[in-house]
Amino acid sequence: MQSEIRPGSFKVLPLVIKNLIIINSLVWLAQITIGQDLITMENLFALHHFSSTHYGFWQFITYMFLHSSSSFFHILFNMFALWMFGSTLENLWGPGRFLLFYLICGVGAGLAQALALTYDISQYNALFLAGQLSEEELFMLKNVPTLGASGAIMGIFAAFAFTFPNSRMLILPIPFPIKAKWALLGLAVLDIIGGISSESTGIAHFAHLGGAAIGIIVVMIWNKKDRNRFY
DSSP: OOOSSOSSOOOSSOHHHHHHHHHHHHHHHHHHHSTTHHHHHHHHHSBOOTTSTTOOTTHHHHGGGOOOTTOHHHHHHHHHHHHHHHHHHHHHHOHHHHHHHHHHHHHHHHHHHHHHHHHHHHHHHHHHHTTSSOHHHHHHHHTOOBOOSHHHHHHHHHHHHHHSTTOEEOOTTOSSOEEHHHHHHHHHHHHHHHHHOSSOOSOOHHHHHHHHHHHHHHHHHHHHHTHHHHO
């Protein structure tokens, strides 16, 4: 008889996690092998702001399957975190609910990043009108793409921390285990600081925060509707 807690048997590499890792890996391999066509690929499928000439509504889905072609660690870290925290949730919820959750978090993260960019672009426009930015510089800043699964995975981690708040984790360089709920809080604080900082790091901090916020909201809604079966 199957447990009411787990919709299926426990799997070290559940179906959706496995397929997400395969798809992301294949896309990344395509990115690093297509040469000059990489620019076209990112213009089409990475997430661009609404004001960008490269914006497309489908990018709120496709952007989370692209990663930096210049850094292996970007996709390695994301896929490791997806497996580490996502496997527990997929075994807990089942593949259908987990995939829906992953996509919702990814879209939410993309919307949060787009809204944050709206403010940034308004500042760029003001600088352009004041003669402090050239037309070429303004065009480049408006067309900076967002790509990666980090926002969706931050939603996964937020759901894990909400569902198993007292699970202990070892996060380098911290020399002692900390509970998942405090790890989530610490990451959120770092993203807030990074997001409001004037220094550009190339990290989509507001996508992380948006993914985490959407993840917690969805878990709370699902938990409220299905309290006896959710966890």
